Amino acid sequence: MNNKILETKNITKSFGTLKALDNVSFNLYEGKIHGLLGENGAGKSSLMNVLSGLYHPEKGSIYIKNQKYKISNPDFASKLGIGMVHQEFRLVESFSIKDNLTLSRSNIYIDNFKTAYKKYSEIFALNVREDEAVSNLSVGEKQKIEIMKLIFNNSNIMLLDEPTAVLTPQETLQLKNSLVTLAKEDMKTIVLITHKLKEIREFTEIVSVLRNGKMVSNDLLTQEVSNNQLINLMMGKVKKSQINKNNEIGDIKLEVKSVTSKDPVNNIKKLDDINFQIRSGEILGLAGVSGNGQVELANLIAGIEKNFEGKIIINNNDVSNKGVKSRKKLNLSYIPENRLGVGLAPGVSVLDNSIVKDYFQTKLGPHLSKNRTVKYLENLINQFSIKAPNPKAEISTLSGGNMQKLLMGRELIGNPDVIIASQPTRGLDVNAVEAIHNLLITQRNKGSAIFLISEDLDELFKLSHKLLVIYEGKVIKSFSTSESDIESIGLAMAGIGE
Amino acid sequence: MNKYTLSKRQAVNELSTFYSFLAGFLIALVIGSIILLIQEKNPIDTFSLMFKLSIGSVNSLSSSLNKATPLILAGLGIAIINTVKLWNIGAEGQIFMGAIGVNLFYINSNLSNPTILIFLLLLSAFIGGAFCILIPALAKVLFGVNEIITTLLTNYIVIGLTIYLVNGPWKDPNSLNFPAAAYVGKEVYLPTMFGKLSYGFLICIIFTALAHYLKNKSVFGYEMRIAGGSEMTAIYAGINAKQKAFFAMLIGGGFAGLAGGVELLSQTHRVSTGISQGFGYTAIIVAAITGMRPIGIFLVGTLFGALSIGGSVIQTIGVSTYIADIIQASTLFGALVIQFFFNYKLLRVDDD
Known part of the structure; x- marks a missing residue:
């Protein structure tokens, strides 16, 4: 040297x-x-x-x-x-x-x-x-x-x-x-x-x-x-703090069976034989450096992408060939990684963005009654303490934390059976992270099956019962958070399996 | 060294579009005055004469409203398409196609009930306009071809088609060699409500309400807004963004086609190259000034109709009709500049 x-x-x-x-x-x-x-x-x-x-x-x-x-x-x-x-x-x-x-x-x-x-x-x-x-x-x-x-x-x-x-x-x-x-x-x-x-x-x-x-x-x-x-x-040092995980676990809510998908352009496998199930009250973490197939997997479960082999079963219904709306009707919520651009539409008002999940449901009326939508938003604002003073204002006038709370609130208010939460706290300050974690825990205790996709090992350790590690589209290891050491999870995330 | 940068304002006043329009209109009057002064005309006299001759009597007022009708209908069509953030520059062609649709149906039908016939003729106008934008719409959703270019180009095609029709197959032998199709029968003329005001204006009011509902109150309008905001969010919400864009374009084209149909049945009564006097282009100005709001389009369209009538009558005192065009265009220009400062503020930054 x-x-x-x-x-x-x-x-x-x-x-x-x-x-x-x-x-x-x-x-x-x-x-x-x-x-x-x-x-x-x-x-x-x-x-x-x-x-x-x-x-x-x-x-x-x-x-x-x-x-x-x-x-x-x-x-x-x-x-x-x-x-x-x-x-x-x-x-x-x-x-x-x-x-x-x-x-x-x-x-x-x-x-x-x-x-x-x-x-x-x-x-x-x-x-x-x-x-x-x-x-x-x-x-x-x-x-x-x-x-x-x-x-x-x-x-x-x-x-x-x-x-x-x-x-x-x-x-x-x-x-x-x-x-x-x-x-x-x-x-x-x-x-x-x-x-x-x-x-x-x-x-x-x-x-x-x-x-x-x-x-x-x-x-x-x-x-x-x-x-x-x-x-x-x-x-560095990963905090090994964990929440109480002895809550009640119920029936299988989400099942993913041998899901494989390929990039149509170069035929590289983006997802390779993914298998898991999540029960009511359970949080399953998916650890991995981003870009290893997490977005594709979340989009497949939510029905946004449809080109795959295998089966996706929500609440005992095979939805592999169903669209986004019918999956939502089975009470699936998806908090996408890309908040502004996917979860929320830029250039559109706070009010319009607040009803993206439910606008087609009868509770908002066939004519999209303004009164009902405004009440819907007010309810969200109160329940999830969102700071959004003007419903007509464009969505990007909200702070990052409030945008995420609006998105989470919108997806959680219907008490969903299955929640896919993709990088839910990325880029948020400590208080907002805490608030988002509490929302997920409350929802878990209410019996939702939660699929938590994250790069943050602290978060995954704190919240999930079980952890899968994804690397180049493959689940290469699975861990129980109560009895595993951080090092081997870290090694798995970096592509070193055993 | 100091530099300036633009920063987007957090909260934009809800009435900003209205204020921008007022400011733009004032700027336009100043520009118009300067041009009149150069021509050694008194601007105050000229403008008051324009005012008097465009809305000073029942007759002149109804002329203005008749003139406003196609502008408003075409403007509404542009606004509907803009809900998915697409631009329709093809309203002019769609107006012609609407008129062609009317004549095509008229010469091929032998219905005797004039009310039903008028209804079906207006429907043909709508379909004609929608047909006119069909290829741009397909090209947009299937291949992503820029709709600004394709809708603009269809104008030339349709106007060419009109010239062919009125000089060829549809040429009226009694028109003394003037290139025009035969007049439609008096029984299908749109009747007048009062003065010279045609029922076309009533259609215009109804369609303004319809466009307002469609854009702002309906589920379809909501889906269009989300699709316009972000295609990915639309897909995420289970909305077929391409389908919304396609139907928005067809409906918007239909509105402009209807403008052509109403103009034919209430004013020109026959197909010729004079069906539209640039309504489809002026409608873009009207729609843009109002920020694509249907009720705003109705109001500004009415004003612009009056301006056109006022502009055409002041020729009698030796002022060019183009003064009306200058005022219309300057209003848009002024309004856009003022709107810009509602949306952005100028900040000074210190360079390192």
Whole structure:
């Protein structure tokens, strides 16, 4: 570890009151593949955005080859040889591969494009002609072009933000081989952002861990650190507080039987043989890093997505082929992960949003009687102490907590038999989190069967009777919260099964 | 260095659209006055004459209301379609298609009861308008083709079709070579209520109420609002967003078609290229000024009808009729600018 190419010292970056990065010091060494590990929201992307000139830190300094720089914009970062591949690709779809690769002013292969393209096509195992339009490429191929773009722009430090999230296992292996070659032969310095331990093991030599905006460990040699150590660093201390779980458990309310679904575009399995049942009064937690099939599973149970194999049974009714409304009539409630945009319609009034679940029921009248809808909203506001002074105001004038309370209240007021709660407390302050937890507990005690999807292990531990861990569309482990240790759950979430 | 940024206001005054309209109208009168002064005309005299000749007597008032009728009906159609946040630029074509629908049914039917016949002719007008927007609607829901472009383009197609019909198969041999279809029989003329005021205006009132109910009070209107807000929320709520968009477009097209039918049966009595004098375009202004509110469209449509009548009569004192167009367009422009400042506030930020 002698050739230090980049060093950050005490970087701090805040958004409002939230410290996304808190005194972060971080080193990169020439010709090595580095892993940057951390949970969602730990600050990984923020740090990379600081290095690539998108964010400007309030404090701290960046040194490249021992010289101090202020990276004011991505263009300057690129001049310094720093390039980033974002999760959402930044390619001009209608342009050819060649045009995309040579678009930047800093590109170095304008004269001998053909030889360079041939060389790197081989390294990336890319079998596409240079004049092919990017829009005709597969996701994996587009990613190769994105990485190649960095090389063509003479970037020696390549920041890759969760590059494997969109890849098949074979493509991931292929990517690994290409990156190893680039590090070894071209002396490229590579940073791989990920929360998959398996990839840290397979790809990287050096690993750093971020937690809550702080660099908890820097410059670890991947070979010398165990998975358990990494998990502990990544998650810190998990509060093991639990609520009373000796409440009455009743009949099966929701049953999911061998549910499998595939991405229609590339045929990758998004969900693979999912099986579980939830009884009245029971909270079943689904742990997992987001993007491992949770949204798809929730949408399938709610009836929003219909393309799947297997069976979904609500209250002893097979609803596999039924639509959203008939599932709602069986008293299913769904609190989607995406509050504004799915659960609530932006640009539409608070009043209209408050009746999304029940508007077609007779209690609101066939003509959508204004009196009844207003009373319905008033009832919600009182029961769930929502602050929404003007029913006609647009929904996004409410605070995040009040939006979530309105959404929860709307979904819970009918005393549902089955509740799917997806990331119900994400992004909320402590008081709002507490309020939402109490709502779920009350509902559990009233006999609802609750499917709690979350990334927050504290929350899952506190509330659920049982925990499933989902990884790449598969339930890889199941735990009882009363008799399991956090480490093995954390390992399972990071893809290390036993 | 100081920079300015726009920030969306949390609470927007409910009457803001009305205030914006008033302010816009005042701005338009000022602009109109300046143009009149350049032409060395006295704006006060001109405007008072316009006022007198458009609503000063029963006859002039009824002319104004007759003029307002197609504007309002087409504006309502635009507003219904905008509930799903889509724009109908094709009202002009739909008006023509409504008139074509009337004539098509008229020359092929041998019904003797004029009341039933008038009813069916108006229905044909509605269907004609809906048919006119059918292809844009299908293209929108099946392939996501931008409806602004397709509805605009159908205008040219339908006006071309009208020119073909009145010069070809439908050409009236008695029209002294004027390109027009034969007049419909007197028995299907929409009768007048009083003065020159046609029953078309009553239809207009009924359809305003209908549009208001549909948009603001019905379950269908609710579903349209949710679908317009977010397609994902609609799917989540069990609403077929595409289906709502499709029917909203057909109904909106039907309203504009009805405008053409009423205009034919009450004013022109035959198909010609003069069925609409840009009603379909002015209706966009009317609908936009009112924030797509049916009752607002009724009121502003009435004002714009009066402005057109006033504009056409002041030619007698040597002022161009275009002064009315300038006032209409400037009202929209002014109202949009004022509305913008109701929705946003300008903030000064200090750059680092």
